[in-house]
Amino acid sequence: MDTSTLLAITAALAALAYVIGRGRSLSQAADIGGIRKLNSLPFYYGMLTALWCGLPALLLLVLWLIFDEAIIQALLIESLPADMRDLGGSELGLLLNSVQNIANGNSAGITNPDLLAAGQLLVSLRENSQRALAVVVLSGGLLFGVFGWARIRPQQKARFQVEAVFKIVLLLCSCIAIVTTLGIVLSVLFESLRFFQTVPFFDFVFGLDWSPQMAIRSDQVGGSGAFGAVPLFAGTLLISAIAMLVAVPTGLMAAIYLSEYAGSRIRSAVKPMLEVLAGIPTVVYGFFAALTVAPMIRDNGAVLGLDVSSESALAAGLVMGVMIIPFVSSLSDDVITAVPQSLRDGSFGLGATQSETIRQVVIPAALPGIVGGVLLAVSRAIGETMIVVMAAGLAANLTANPLESVTTVTVQIVTLLVGDQEFDSPKTLSAFALGLMLFVVTLALNYIALHVVRKYREQYE
Amino acid sequence: MMEATVESTIEQSADSLVSRPATGERAPVAEGETVGSPFVDSPKMAMRNVDVFYNDKQAIFDVSMDIGSNEVVSMIGPSGCGKSTFLRALNRMNDTIEGARVEGSLRLEGQDIYDPKLDVVPLRARVGMVFQKPNPFPKSIYDNVAYGPRIHGLVDRRADLDDVVEDSLQRAGLWNEVKDRLNQPGTGLSGGQQQRLCIARTIAVSPEVILMDEPCSALDPIATAKIEELIAELSENFTIAIVTHSMQQAARVSSRTAYFHLGKLIEVNDTERVFTNPEHELTEAYITGRFG
Structure with a gap:
């Protein structure tokens, strides 16, 4: 049986x-x-x-x-x-x-x-x-x-006993997410510790050179293996910064229009459309970035006499920014709508115009929530993988020039772990160390963001 | 939904009252006519045949009355009678409500305030408003009061602005309580202080008329007494229209009282007259507590 x-x-x-x-x-x-x-x-x-x-x-x-x-x-x-x-x-x-x-x-x-x-x-x-x-x-x-x-x-007391059992079942279900997270963190942590046994922690965190190719046997010709994570984090930050430069103003202004100016008919039409943007798979954004935006930037750059590499941080950042717009706008829209009407009335009652009211009363009141939303968006940009894999390139350049190709933490993790790997080489293990760093950064950002958002909620509810 | 139920109960009780034979010396009043003395000589604001609609629902029916210079007019009536709606029509605050529509003639010193060519911003600077719930901005006490003068560009120099802020807080009776913490957030004050801050904020723009929409309904009796004192002082310089649920408050602060019922203006008279010898039987029924 x-x-x-x-x-x-x-x-x-x-x-x-x-x-x-x-x-x-x-x-x-x-x-x-x-x-x-x-x-x-x-x-x-x-x-x-x-x-x-x-x-x-x-x-x-x-x-x-x-x-x-x-x-x-x-x-x-x-x-x-x-x-x-x-x-x-x-x-x-x-x-x-x-x-x-x-x-x-x-x-x-x-x-x-x-x-x-x-x-x-x-x-x-x-x-x-x-x-x-x-x-x-x-x-x-x-x-x-x-x-x-x-x-x-x-x-x-049958009811008490049945309900006690079901309460335990519910508790177990809620534990699954926590236990899974813990398991993932621990597994990443232990692999990272193995990595730090071969590469010193500070060399990894502060090293300026990244070339993970390593000789597997002593007689093999290969790279010496440099594991400085700074170029990767710099690339991640550069691309995220470009993305936020696109997403924050656009998303915020879209949210202001939708929550303050748009009539209910426009609002009910535009909001779902913005949310469709959030539903596009990131891999689709990725080839949009690689096949449409990157060549366009390169060609336009050539017209202006600029030397743009075909896989530029700018292309990846722009497309990532577009991807994050609905994220920012929908979070900001929520907090702006949550600002009590009485504050707007108070401002209008003093003879303020609508734009004065928005700039000086509504936005300051909603600011903590907007900041929280933006931080969540940043952590999403940092963790985003598909777009940068396809559009940002692999060269670990330490540069602030958005026209050059850079690489990000997520891209390197993907390239390190794709294909056949041996799990006793620092090259493979470095992926776990990168993952751990990334996890710590986004966790900190999320924690701050949620804290800020919660504080804001308490203020008005 | 809620409102409809409330109104229908009021309607029933009102009907039963109307069908009762008229008491005393009062003569029966023609339907839809405002009794008493709604009009004054050289009014500050003059309203004639005002109707207000929320989409298809009519909230105010054919209201005509005057508000004289430097007088305190109180507007009383049961919940849902339209007194707040009428008040909000006086500085076009209803514009912010989707589907609200005002018809009839409303004039501020002879100027039609619903003239499509009129800019609503200076109007609201001339006719300020204090709301039911204290609504200080999430800014410092100083910035709350300075908000109006700043947006209207009333002062150029910081020192002048300081003077305006101090003067407004003095007149709102709040200066002594907050002078040492002007940079702290206005939302940290107590309810009564917040409401006086909102009044200071309003008078900082030097309006001619101040509209008050149940300014004490969220306050305790002591804070209420302070605001009422303040209203009496303010009436020397400002014209005040106040909506209130408290008849005692209306009796204490106002010189004339308007009684609204189901969107109609029933009676306007000197406050003393309204509370001692009302002309209309509905007014009498309300002030003697038979409904409302």
Whole structure:
């Protein structure tokens, strides 16, 4: 019986437990004068019985699946002849791999009788394990179901117990995001620590030279490997700055128009359109930047006598700015709309014009929220990958000239990790260190931004 | 929705009142006519046959009255009777509400304030407004008061501006409380201080008329008493129209009182007359607390 069938049967068992549990509470209620005499509604008694049946069964199933592989493997190694058992490490792993291949019916080319026997053993172990699993899970479910059924009393606080269980389920769900984040951070952190064992931390953070090519063997001709992250962060900042120069004024003014001047008809037409802009995949922006904007800038630059490289920071920054416009405008629009009408009335009542009111009252009042929104946009620009991969280039130039090609942290991470990699070289590990730095920077920005936005909300709500 | 329910209840009680035989010496009044003395000689503001609409819904019906120079006129009436709407029509604050429309003639010293060629900015500088809820700008106390003079370019030098700010705060009775912390945010003051700050902000522009829309409804009794004192002092230099829910307040601060009911102006009379011997039975019913 495979696992999915087992799950289905367990679910059916739980459903049955629900019906029986509910029926028992109803019949008990009938003896003492109706369901109003029960502590909880019959539904909760049924639910409780179903939980008593289903949860232990599920728990057993999960535990079994976790330890199943390890136990089978231990038994398998036990059965191998002594000389094979003592191999240890990766060679034993290889042997076990071929045993598994045999068990999966892939025995071509393997003649070692010990291995063939082990393959047979593995097949039978697996079959036994499946059968035992089914028996354990179903009998566990039945046993606990009967236990729960027997506990049903009119005085039993079934609703509290069911709600307590569901509260725990909700808690577990909310923990998943936190645990996942933590896991990602830790894995990046440990790989980065490995990287910092070969490259000193300060060389990485303050180094001005980035060329991650390294000789893998001592006799190989290759780069010496320089891991100074400054050019990458400088490139990231340059492109982000260009993007913000495009996005902040445009987005802010769009938000002012939409929230202060536009009638409800224009607003309801333009706002969704701006939000469509946010829905365009960044890879589409990427080839727009690489194939349309970058050549256009290069050609226009040539007309003016400027030397523009075909992959310029300007092209990537401009397109990234356009991508972020809806982000800025929709966040700013929200905070501007949240400025109380009474402030506008107060200003109008003094004879201020609409533009004076917006410039001197509305925007200052909304400023903390706008700043928060802009910071969120900055952290998005810094983390943005696809556009810069396609339009910004790979050369780690340390320059402030937007017409030259620069590279960013995200681009380097992509190029370091794309393709076949060996995970013991600093070249690959440096990607994790870059990722960690990027994560810390954007985390700090997001934290500040959310803090500012929250403070602003408290002020007016 | 809410408003409709409120109004319909008022309407019912009003109907039952009207159907009651008239008491005392009052003669029955013709439908739609304002009783008392709505008009004065050489008025500051003169309103004739004013209708106000919110989209298709009419909120003010054919209101005609005058506001005289340097007098305090109070406007009273049950919730939803249109007194705030009428007040906001006097300096075109209704312009900011989408779908609001004002018809009829409204004149400030003979000039039609709804003239399409008229610029609303100087109008609002001449007819200032104080709102129900104190609404100081999120700026310093000083900048709150200096806001109006700055945008209208009334002063050139910093010293002059300092004088205007101090003078306005003095006249609003707030100077002694805030003179040491002019650079602190106006939003940090107490409710009553905020409202006096808003009054200081309004008089800093030297308006001719000040409209007050329930200026004390968000304040405690002590703060209210201070504002009322202030209104009495301000009436020496300004013309004041005040909307209030408190009849005692109307009696205390105003020289003339206008009673609104369901968007119609029922009665305008000297305040004393309104509260002792109202001409219209609806006015009497309201001030004696039979509805409202």
